[in-house]
Amino acid sequence: MTRLTLERVTFRYPATEAPALEDVSLEVRGGEVVALVGSVGAGASTLLLVAGDLAPRVVGGRLEGRVSFDGEGPRAIVLPAPWTQLSGMAFTVWDEVAFGPANLGLPRDEISRQVDQAVARLDLEALTSRDPTTLSGGELQRVIVAGILAMRPALLLLDEPTAELDPVGARTLWKLVRTLAGEGTAIVMATSELDALPAITDRVVWLERGRVAATGPAALLASDALVVANMGTTVAAVWRAAGLPPPYPLTVAHAAQRWERR
Amino acid sequence: MTRLHPFTLLAIAGALPALAWLLPAPVGGLATAVVALGLTLTGGARLTRTAVLTAAPFWLFLLLLHDLPTSIAIGLRVTTMVASFVWVVGALPPPRLVEAMVAAGWSASVAYVFAATLAAAPVLRARARRIADAQRCRGLSARGGLAHRLRALWALALPLILSSLHEVDERALALETRRLVPGARRTPLSPPPDRGAERLARWGLVAACAAALGWRLR
Numbered sequence: 313m314t315r316l317t318l319e320r321v322t323f324r325y326p327a328t329e330a331p332a333l334e335d336v337s338l339e340v341r342g343g344e345v346v347a348l349v350g351s352v353g354a355g356a357s358t359l360l361l362v363a364g365d366l367a368p369r370v371v372g373g374r375l376e377g378r379v380s381f382d383g384e385g386p387r388a389i390v391l392p393a394p395w396t397q398l399s400g401m402a403f404t405v406w407d408e409v410a411f412g413p414a415n416l417g418l419p420r421d422e423i424s425r426q427v428d429q430a431v432a433r434l435d436l437e438a439l440t441s442r443d444p445t446t447l448s449g450g451e452l453q454r455v456i457v458a459g460i461l462a463m464r465p466a467l468l469l470l471d472e473p474t475a476e477l478d479p480v481g482a483r484t485l486w487k488l489v490r491t492l493a494g495e496g497t498a499i500v501m502a503t504s505e506l507d508a509l510p511a512i513t514d515r516v517v518w519l520e521r522g523r524v525a526a527t528g529p530a531a532l533l534a535s536d537a538l539v540v541a542n543m544g545t546t547v548a549a550v551w552r553a554a555g556l557p558p559p560y561p562l563t564v565a566h567a568a569q570r571w572e573r574r
Numbered sequence: 575m576t577r578l579h580p581f582t583l584l585a586i587a588g589a590l591p592a593l594a595w596l597l598p599a600p601v602g603g604l605a606t607a608v609v610a611l612g613l614t615l616t617g618g619a620r621l622t623r624t625a626v627l628t629a630a631p632f633w634l635f636l637l638l639l640h641d642l643p644t645s646i647a648i649g650l651r652v653t654t655m656v657a658s659f660v661w662v663v664g665a666l667p668p669p670r671l672v673e674a675m676v677a678a679g680w681s682a683s684v685a686y687v688f689a690a691t692l693a694a695a696p697v698l699r700a701r702a703r704r705i706a707d708a709q710r711c712r713g714l715s716a717r718g719g720l721a722h723r724l725r726a727l728w729a730l731a732l733p734l735i736l737s738s739l740h741e742v743d744e745r746a747l748a749l750e751t752r753r754l755v756p757g758a759r760r761t762p763l764s765p766p767p768d769r770g771a772e773r774l775a776r777w778g779l780v781a782a783c784a785a786a787l788g789w790r791l792r
Contacts, residue, residue: 361747370750371743389751396741397748400693401669401686407763412752414761415682423761459752 314342314383321377350519356502383466392472394452430462449476470501587662589779594654596786603650610657625657677765
């Protein structure tokens with residue numbers, strides 16, 4: 313069973329005294345989708361690096377507390393900028409997607425199966441023979457996500473995964489996130505696409521200056537504190553701006569129900 | 575030529591400079607320089623032009639520092655080195671080299687470091703072009719007097735260096751997450767065929783270099 317546990321984690325980047333994360337505790341199990349929300353510099357990306365065993369192991373810095381992970385697959389992260397995530401070692405999109413599974417030393421036929429499945433999931437069939445360096449940012453981001461999925465991660469970490477995607481691509485990705493969670497993958501994502509979260513996430517963690525300010529179900533995005541901090545959904549923010557009384561609706565459907573009941 | 579096994583291409587690119595320095599000047603250097611420049615022609619006139627333009631400053635400094643025979647002797651050897659490197663960078667796609675090295679039992683991360691060196695030049699050139707375009711959009715002009723040109727160069731070089739350094743961090747994270755880690759035993763996806771004739775040719779090149787060394791030490 314997949315499980316990621318952070319116990320009272322404090323992390324400082326190299327040559328800095330101020331912690332990027334402070335006293336953060338979090339547990340994520342397989343099949344769960346956890347969204348990290350917060351303003352820039354709140355620590356969401358850092359938390360993903362810590363969860364992915366990249367901080368401090370690769371980026372350096374000091375970690376206090378305990379991070380543990382159990383799972384039948386690797387943990388893998390998708391970063392926001394697709395260009396820097398290209399392997400640079402692939403002639404085609406298919407080879408690029410196969411880069412991770414090949415590094416895992418899997419047999420060729422298994423690599424082939426996993427790559428074909430990931431390519432289909434991200435709707436990349438038409439691009440498989442293209443040179444990755446000739447793709448647009450959105451196409452490239454889908455290729456990078458496919459490359460990570462082809463490794464069959466037990467824990468998937470997504471850092472602003474829709475930053476380069478168009479609305480259709482973003483919707484496809486969010487739907488895929490739910491599908492993966494249904495298959496048992498644990499997913500932690502940092503995103504500013506707050507309106508998409510009610511349909512996707514099981515839990516929301518609100519980070520402020522490296523600390524967990526609040527945690528709860530998606531309904532947290534309609535709480536007064538998050539709406540005031542501009543971390544709520546647009547519907548909740550509009551409801552509040554219109555001077556309508558709390559509790560604020562989370563989605564358009566909730567707002568319509570509330571409006572009809574008035 | 576690009577169909578040759580990556581190790582054969584590397585063997586040629588390594589043997590030519592070795593022979594250039596081992597064989598007596600200026601005939602040895604002239605012969606290897608002609609071969610190396612001829613090889614660049616197989617990749618198109620652009621490669622030859624790059625090799626000649628890269629070697630030209632070396633010739634200039636040699637002629638300033640040495641007499642003519644010495645300048646010619648060293649210049650031909652340097653030209654061989656430059657042309658061989660330019661040719662192998664143009665003829666050898668880094669992904670093929672990685673596949674060949676992995677198939678030969680090298681660690682994937684060692685193969686990547688090797689191949690990334692070959693891939694660095696075109697990547698940096700493309701980024702420099704993007705930075706130059708961006709700076710031009712913001713009114714930077716690389717024309718005018720020497721002082722003006724130097725200021726423009728600074729405005730181009732600094733973002734290039736800083737962005738490259740920044741990218742190193744992100745690329746390291748991305749490669750790490752895709753398990754390009756020390757000691758990883760990568761599965762070669764499409765290893766290039768290594769024919770017996772090519773293996774023989776590579777040993778032939780090693781033998782030629784060894785024979786040239788023995789002959790010079792005699």
